[in-house]
Amino acid sequence: MSLIKHILINNTVADKPYTLQILSRLKHVPIVFFDEPNFQSLKNTYDYEHTLLLTNLKGELLKDCPGTQCYSCCGYKILNIGANCLYKCTYCILQDYFKTKMQIVYADLEEYIPSVLEQLRNNSNSLFRIGTGEFTDSLILDDITHLSTLLIDLFRPFQTVFLELKTKTLCIDNLLSIKASDNAVIAWSLNTPRMIKDIEKGTPSLEKRLAAAKKVVDHGYHVAFHFDPIILYPNCLSEYENVIDMLFATIPADKIKWISMGTLRFTKGLKNNFYQRSPLFIDEFIQCNDNKFRYLRHRRVEAYACILSKIREYAPLVYTYLCMESPAVWTEVFGYKHNDNVIFENDFNAQVFKR
Amino acid sequence: MNMKLLKTGKNVKTDLFNFSFSRSTTLLETSIKTNGLAQLPYGIVVHDSIQIYEGLKRYTIALELGLDIDIIVKELSIKEAFLEKIRMSSTKYNPIECAAILTFANTHHIDYDLFIKYLGINIENAAAYLKLLTLPLSIQQKTATEPEFLKVSQLLLPKHEKDILEIYDIIINYKLNINQSYELCQIIDELRLKDASFKLDSLLNLEINSANSAQEFMTHIKHIRYPNYMQLKSVLNNALKSIKSSHIRFDYKDNFESDEVSLTASIRAPQDIEKIISELETNKNVITKLLSIIKRGTH
Numbered sequence: 302m303s304l305i306k307h308i309l310i311n312n313t314v315a316d317k318p319y320t321l322q323i324l325s326r327l328k329h330v331p332i333v334f335f336d337e338p339n340f341q342s343l344k345n346t347y348d349y350e351h352t353l354l355l356t357n358l359k360g361e362l363l364k365d366c367p368g369t370q371c372y373s374c375c376g377y378k379i380l381n382i383g384a385n386c387l388y389k390c391t392y393c394i395l396q397d398y399f400k401t402k403m404q405i406v407y408a409d410l411e412e413y414i415p416s417v418l419e420q421l422r423n424n425s426n427s428l429f430r431i432g433t434g435e436f437t438d439s440l441i442l443d444d445i446t447h448l449s450t451l452l453i454d455l456f457r458p459f460q461t462v463f464l465e466l467k468t469k470t471l472c473i474d475n476l477l478s479i480k481a482s483d484n485a486v487i488a489w490s491l492n493t494p495r496m497i498k499d500i501e502k503g504t505p506s507l508e509k510r511l512a513a514a515k516k517v518v519d520h521g522y523h524v525a526f527h528f529d530p531i532i533l534y535p536n537c538l539s540e541y542e543n544v545i546d547m548l549f550a551t552i553p554a555d556k557i558k559w560i561s562m563g564t565l566r567f568t569k570g571l572k573n574n575f576y577q578r579s580p581l582f583i584d585e586f587i588q589c590n591d592n593k594f595r596y597l598r599h600r601r602v603e604a605y606a607c608i609l610s611k612i613r614e615y616a617p618l619v620y621t622y623l624c625m626e627s628p629a630v631w632t633e634v635f636g637y638k639h640n641d642n643v644i645f646e647n648d649f650n651a652q653v654f655k656r
Numbered sequence: 657m658n659m660k661l662l663k664t665g666k667n668v669k670t671d672l673f674n675f676s677f678s679r680s681t682t683l684l685e686t687s688i689k690t691n692g693l694a695q696l697p698y699g700i701v702v703h704d705s706i707q708i709y710e711g712l713k714r715y716t717i718a719l720e721l722g723l724d725i726d727i728i729v730k731e732l733s734i735k736e737a738f739l740e741k742i743r744m745s746s747t748k749y750n751p752i753e754c755a756a757i758l759t760f761a762n763t764h765h766i767d768y769d770l771f772i773k774y775l776g777i778n779i780e781n782a783a784a785y786l787k788l789l790t791l792p793l794s795i796q797q798k799t800a801t802e803p804e805f806l807k808v809s810q811l812l813l814p815k816h817e818k819d820i821l822e823i824y825d826i827i828i829n830y831k832l833n834i835n836q837s838y839e840l841c842q843i844i845d846e847l848r849l850k851d852a853s854f855k856l857d858s859l860l861n862l863e864i865n866s867a868n869s870a871q872e873f874m875t876h877i878k879h880i881r882y883p884n885y886m887q888l889k890s891v892l893n894n895a896l897k898s899i900k901s902s903h904i905r906f907d908y909k910d911n912f913e914s915d916e917v918s919l920t921a922s923i924r925a926p927q928d929i930e931k932i933i934s935e936l937e938t939n940k941n942v943i944t945k946l947l948s949i950i951k952r953g954t955h
Contacts, residue, residue, distance in 0.1 A: 576846055583850040585882045587911045597884055598912045599953030629915045633951065 304387060305404070305445065307347050308332045311340075311356040314408035320355050323406065326445045327353070344401060350387055353445075354403040362413035363420065366435065369591040372625045373639055376646025377430050380417075380464075382448055383407055384436040388469060391500035391578045392530055394571060395436065405437075406446060414455065421459055428650040431456070434467025434488070443472045450475050457482045463558070463653065465525060469504045471513045481521030486558045488525035489514050491548065493540040496532050500579055507544060511551040518556045529563035529624055531604055533596055534581055538607045545611040554616035558653055562608055563624035564601045566593045590627070598630060605634040620652040668727065670716060672702060672734070673709040673741060675749065675756040678800040685717050693718055699727045700737045709737040710744065735766050742771045749775055751809070752800040755788045762786075787813050795824055804834045811841035819844075822856040830864065830873035839874065843881045888912065888953055895946050901935040903928055906943070908950060917946050 308330050314320050315334055324332070330353075335343050362381055368374020384405040385395050396402055421429065433439040433452070443449045449466055453476075456464045460483075466476075467488040476487060489510045497507055505513070514524050526548060531541065565582070567575050569592055575582045586594035595601060605623060612621055622645075623631060628638035639645035687694075697711030706729055708715050718725045732740065738760065749757065754775045761768060772779050788799060788809060799809045808827075812820045823844065827837045847854045864872045879886045889910065896906055905920045921932045936943075 573842075576849055580850050583846050585885050587885065587913075589911055589913050597888070597953065599951065600884070602951075627913055629913065629951075632915075 304351055305330055305353045306349070306351040308353045308355065309340075309343060309347055309403065310334050310408075311354075312336050313357050314355055317408045317411070319411055320408040322447070323353075323355065323408070323445055326447075344403075348402050350385070350389075350402045350404065352403040353442075354401070354405045355408040356405060357409045358407035358413060362407075362410055363417045363431065368625065368642060370642060371590045372593075372627055373623065373631060373645050374625065374642045375430070375622060375649045376642060377432060379435040380431050380433045380452070381407070381436065382410060382433045382439075382452075383442070383446075386438045387441050388438065388504050389502060390469075390504065391502070392532075392565060392567075392575075392582070394567065397571065397574065399436075404442060406442065418455070421462060425461060428461050428654055429459075430463045430465060430650070430653075432465035432467055432488075434465065438468050438470060439466035440468040440470045440472040440476075443470075443475050447475055450479050453479065453482050453485045456484060460484065461654075467525075467527065469501065469510065471505050471509055473513050473517055476517055476522065477520050481517075483523075486523045486525045487514070487517045488527060490527045490529060491544055492528070492530075492532070493537065493544055495534075495540060500532070500581065507547065511547060515551050518552055522556075523558045524552060524556055525559045525561075526557065527561045527563075527624075528608060529561055530565040531562060531608070532565055532581055533584065533600055533604060538604060541604070541608050542611045545608065545615070549615035554619055557616060557619045559620040559622065559649075560612060560616075561622050561624045562605050563626070564596050564604060566595045566625065568593055591625075593625075598627075601626070602630055602633045605630070609634060620649065622649060667705040668699065668708065668715075669702075669705045670708050670712050672707040673738065673760075674712055675753045675760065676713065677750065677752045677756065678797055679713075681713055681717060684713055685721075688714065688717050688721060688723070692723070693725065696726050696728050698737075698740075699729050700732045700734070701729065702734065707734075707737075709741045734764055738764065738766060739771055742774045745774070750800040750803055751785060751788055751806045752796045755785045758782055758786050759789065784810055784813070792817070792821060792824070795820065798824075802834070805837070808834060808837040808841060811838065811845070819856060822860065826856070826859055826873070829860065830869040832870050832873065836870055836874055840877060843877055847881060884953070888949065892946060892949055895942055895949065899939045899942050901939060903932045904935050904939075906946065908946065912950050915947065915951065917943060917950070 305327055308324070308327060310320065310332060312334055333343060333347070358381065360381065364379050364381060366374060366377040366379055384399050385401070385403060386393065387404065399405070433448070440449060452464055452466075456462050463484050463486055464482075465486045465488050467490065469490050473487070491507065491510065492501060494507050497504060514526075518524055528541065528544075531537075566589075567586075569588065572586075572594055575594075585597055587597055589595050596604075605626075609621060612619065623634065626634075628640075631638040639648060693714055695711060695714070697708050697715040699706040699708045701707075706727060708727065715725060715727070730737070742757065747753075754777055757771075757775060758768070760766075761771070768779055768782055772782065777785060788796065788806075791799070791809060791812065795809060795812065799805050812823060815823070823841065826832070826840065832840060844854075844856065859873075859877065862873065862876060864876070875886070892908060899906060903922050905922075907918045907920070908914075909916070909918075919936075921928075923929060923932070
């Protein structure tokens, strides 16, 4: 893949099968092997988004999405496959979060998979929604990692699991090369064409994302869509409504497993950083009860209600939810709230696993 | 090390090591008048003169008082004398003095590592301190006398000179405290990021009650920066003011994330309970209005 200009390999994963598979797809790219203590000095030279860092996972492969009790969290599980992204969306905090621009792939993750499978088998009465798109775009390196097919095949036998691969890319060739799985959901982040052009620079257009989604639907997969982050600007709501028109003109509602909505939010530590990024972000944000900054509540409610109403015109049954929103906002948008995150998770699972 | 005593003479200078900025010498003057010099000043030979490096103020005051002063002259280089001065000094240098000391070190090629810990600042902050000397003298003065103002000065540093002076005028005109000054700088930065043509001069001559000028000014600037939020707060506060009560007080969480209005009731005697119930009943419409505004905004 020409986007990768250098490969740094932690010696602890140098001879892992997954490392060798990745290297076989990246011939002619210069490789630097390193021992952990020398990483910082290498970082000075190679800390670019086009550097691929193959290293070992520190921590768990499967973990809970970092939600809070006061803002409803759906009980999503994160499969920690890697970190960072080649895109430079203005609102993205990954590079600040990870203190490096390199594309990190955990080359020893196969060693962690048995324990994940054991966890699923031991909890065969529980339902799991597992995603890889929290710390990276799920498909952005799929041409070289082929992780999508590995994971889809891995989870295929588990009817208690939905695997969600969340992306903005058009990297679907591997998905189309295998038989679609009932429990694999390919999800795209959507935004208005104006926002894609202004603050998701370099990412595929809305039309291309929807066309890619159509191809995977035609291949037999279910899809999901995330309106996140919703950015508020003059006339934005009619533009978001247009996006929904386009979405349902392309994708049959019964192929959509879920749709999420979440307005722009950021931590206190990133406030000044965010303000520098775009004049769009110099808005009226308030510090919410989870200490994150969000638009004023009634503006969020107005946006969610408008987008939800448009979604409902086309798809009254598609499970639609708010990501990291307060019970008060839930009540105003949906007319109900979940009293705690477990109830939210159970409700979500009940809705999506039955269909 | 060779030292010798030297009587005061014309070839004694005090300019090279003088980092003092905006310090009162009244107490020292009184002490010298009463007790004479407790400690002699130290100097080194620089070219044809003696440069005092330690005890500059003592020397200057004593000279003005017409005292006959001895100077201990040491055989030290400028760098050695500087390091001795900084390491031995009990003075807590203010930010502008720190900046002058760092400038001296740059001029004389003295490594910061040799002395910076004695200034109580980090090497990472040295560049920011050095820039303080580019600020107008009035702001340097305030930074020196009110070291907490440093955080405001540092926000002023990257701005254009005209902006710096106008912001400083606003701070002085409306008597803003340090936190308000800091918030003002942040708000102006944000307004400029949103609209590069935002003008400050419109803020300079507001008709503001002088008794509460700082608070009124901050409310004004926040209305510009956060129009929806401030309007909402204003409507809510007016609604709260319209509550006719002597026993109950309402409050709301001012991020509007909660659906609740909190109630504080003062009970001094059992009969107050009836009054509270009556006041709640009387103000029912206001409470309904408060809750509605919190949920729906002012639309």
